[in-house]
Amino acid sequence: MLRFISAAALAATLSFAPSVGSGQLIGRAANVQAAAATVPMHKAAADAFGLAHVADSGLAPGQSADDFRTWVSGSGGNRDNVVAFGNFLAAEGVGSIVPLWELTRTSSSWRECGAEPFEAPPPDKWEHIVTTLKFVRDDVVPAVGQVEAVSGYRNAKLNACSDGAPKSAHREFFALDLTPVNAAVDRDDMIRSVCAAHARDGARYDAGLGFYTGRRFHVDSSGFRKWGPNGKGATSPCVHYA
Template structure:
């Protein structure tokens, strides 16, 4: 092979290699499988938003449902205003929004009942001490709470599976859920501890249902419900029997009877239901209070 031919061959090979190298640089690398890129990582799961009322309040018993309920019976507005004014005079109108205190039962739709109801006026006094207890001994320990069931007439109480002696029928009882994120056992611990200290003064009943729903009334001092491990939510507390002075030998005379009466220890002093302790302005009960 002559020198000229060999030189031309080498030049052609250099140009070919240069072209192939340039093409290799210009070609993008094949995409890696997604699984390979994500090897060793887990998908990020965001916590669900805190919304405990979703388990108990459905459309129709929410705020738009309340406004529709008023619109269907305009006469109800006057009844609501009277109830709101009564709560204001009693110093408990801002413990919870007035319209939420008119919620009936969570099963109202299944039972063919109204989602809201203004109870008879003779029952209004029964809710005052319950709201006082909630204001002073529930909210400070678990934060704001929302009523999900308050007054139930007798027919609705039967349909909803309430006990025949349920104090929801007399408007002493309110079922709540907390609005501040809190664990169920932590909620129980806080409420049970304060209930042991202050419950007797208010004849307060405290009960726990599934999830975050709990019950408060001012009818009788007691507790019920269990935690997620099957244990009693609140430890049993034995109330001491009243202490009565011993009668003197020879019978009980007027002086001994008076001594016995004045020496009795009372753990449940009567609280006046109409005691007024508020100076807060009255708001429109139609608005979210």
């Protein structure tokens, strides 16, 4: 069974960046990934992947916790990449904000697009989600309680098939689509609370905010902005609570 590397080992690993050739992974993410492949984990798999606390909104058919277990156990590469990603998030202090396994959900269109239901984000994009997770921790969760991630990284092919913008924040893994875990939080309360948090602190986190139908919303850290159905700020539901 795999085990997480210790904080001390991570600190030592992240402090040294060896020279690498063209095409190889570079920087802290590469070091964490390499360490994860050689250092066993001291936690049970359920804790390692955040499966000990499972929420299922029903918004991600075919992307349930059981589906993740099947996917991650089907390939050693999948398992090792997710473990390395989790170790990186832990080292950055954002490892327990959203269950790790949910961060590997791709898109609700995965089946129609012939894609995978889960995908470990590429290591060169791991740092992009850190600020987004901090905004979720510091502002979104206090506003609506714990959240479930229903979509994260989308590769270029899946993003195009899902009708994502060519420069979608999901492609670079700045973005998460979320929904409140607490079913008692209705759409109006969710919008009002998240919009207030975004207006107060969004600029500090360079946070983008958009809302879908129902209780699903988008956050990223690739530009302070908000938008509505036509992609414009003027149609954002936040304008009703300004």
